[in-house]
Amino acid sequence: NRSIKIAPSILAADFANFGAECRAIEAEGADWVHVDVMDGHFVPNLTFGPAMCAALRPHIKGVMDVHLMIAPVDPYLEAFANAGADILTAHVEAGPHIHRTLQAIRGLGKKAGVALNPGTPVGAVAGLLDMVDLVCVMTVNPGFGGQGFIDSQLPKIAELRRLIGDRPVHIEVDGGVTVTTAPLVAKAGADALVAGSAVFKGGSVANPGGYGTNIRAI
Ligand code: DX5
Ligand code: ZN
Numbered sequence: 767n768r769s770i771k772i773a774p775s776i777l778a779a780d781f782a783n784f785g786a787e788c789r790a791i792e793a794e795g796a797d798w799v800h801v802d803v804m805d806g807h808f809v810p811n812l813t814f815g816p817a818m819c820a821a822l823r824p825h826i827k828g829v830m831d832v833h834l835m836i837a838p839v840d841p842y843l844e845a846f847a848n849a850g851a852d853i854l855t856a857h858v859e860a861g862p863h864i865h866r867t868l869q870a871i872r873g874l875g876k877k878a879g880v881a882l883n884p885g886t887p888v889g890a891v892a893g894l895l896d897m898v899d900l901v902c903v904m905t906v907n908p909g910f911g912g913q914g915f916i917d918s919q920l921p922k923i924a925e926l927r928r929l930i931g932d933r934p935v936h937i938e939v940d941g942g943v944t945v946t947t948a949p950l951v952a953k954a955g956a957d958a959l960v961a962g963s964a965v966f967k968g969g970s971v972a973n974p975g976g977y978g979t980n981i982r983a984i
Contacts, residue, residue, distance in 0.1 A: 771958040773798035773831050773938070776822075777813065777911045778962035784818075785825040791965065798829040798853070800940070800960045802911075803846075805836035808860055809909035816845035823850035833881065833940065833960075835908050836860065840867055847874040855879030855902050855938075858890045868897045879938070883908065884916050888925045895933055900958065901926055905951070906941030911962040915942030920954045927955030945983055 774796045779787035788799050801822065804813040819832060832851040836842065837860040846854055854871045858864050858880050871878040879900035880891050884907055891901055903923050906913040919939075926937055938958035939951040948959055 769957065770952055771797040771936070771938075773800040773958055773960045774965040775800040775802055775911065775940075775960050775962035777802040778966035784822055787966075788822055788825040792827055796828070796965075798831040798958070799826045800831045800833060800962075801851075802962075803832060803834050803836055804909065808837040808857065809835040811909045816842065816849040819846060819849035819851055829853065831855070831879075831938075831960075833879075833902065834860075835881075840870060843867070843870050843874060847871075847876050851876060853877040853879050853900060855881050855900060857881045857883065857908075858894075859883055859886055865894065865897070868894060872897065879936075881908075881940070882922075884919055888922050888929060891926075892929055895930055895935060898935055900936040900938050901930070902938040902940050902960075903956070904940050905943070905947075908941070913942055915944070915947045920950060923951060923954035923956050 774791045776784055776787060801819060802813055804811045806812040829852045830850060831853045832846055833855050839856045839860050843854060854876050856867045864880060868878045877899040879902055880894055880898050881902035881904060882891060883904050903919055905915050905919045923937060936958045937956045938960060939956040940960040943959050943961040944964040
């Protein structure tokens with residue numbers, strides 16, 4: 767389904783070859799490149815900062831979708847905007863002032879996203895839907911790739927789709943998306959699918975056996 771955006775997460779790519787990995791996934795049909803930023807505080811893992819995003823930028827023709835799993839987030843927004851992010855997504859749980867954060871992202875000229883952990887109800891973003899371009903529903907607890915899809919999030923996606931109505935807001939789903947779970951989230955109303963291990967398992971640029979899952983098959 768071409769109207770569904772596929773966003774491979776480079777968290778599952780070869781960390782020594784990100785430039786080549788980004789070029790390869792775009793050549794295979796990726797719509798967005800999903801970059802998971804983790805701070806070892808909001809989530810129990812560490813990944814990339816704005817310098818890494820700036821280094822990736824010339825290797826990505828399309829959309830750089832930056833998922834900020836950091837707290838506080840506000841002090842870093844300008845750096846990620848300057849690094850060339852197209853979408854900046856902050857977690858509703860990351861601080862008391864998500865509204866201010868979203869205003870700041872749009873003020874920097876970027877598309878604004880808000881992410882929800884599996885334990886957070888949809889109501890937490892109900893009052894924000896006019897100021898976001900994307901809501902990211904986490905279908906794993908954030909921090910690591912390769913975790914199992916949490917089924918209880920499916921009704922949440924459907925509820926969010928009803929709340930969004932005709933607003934031009936994407937529903938992105940992140941975590942445990944595979945050829946098996948992708949149709950379920952799409953049916954529930956998601957239109958942007960993040961996939962890390964499903965895309966990169968069994969192959970990468972450094973291991974040219976090919977990607978484990980054809981990107982357009984997701
Ligand atoms: C988890 C990240 C995800 C992760 C998804 O904290 O936000 O983007 O890379 O990986 P898979 O697809 O392997 O669950
Ligand atoms: Zn993510």
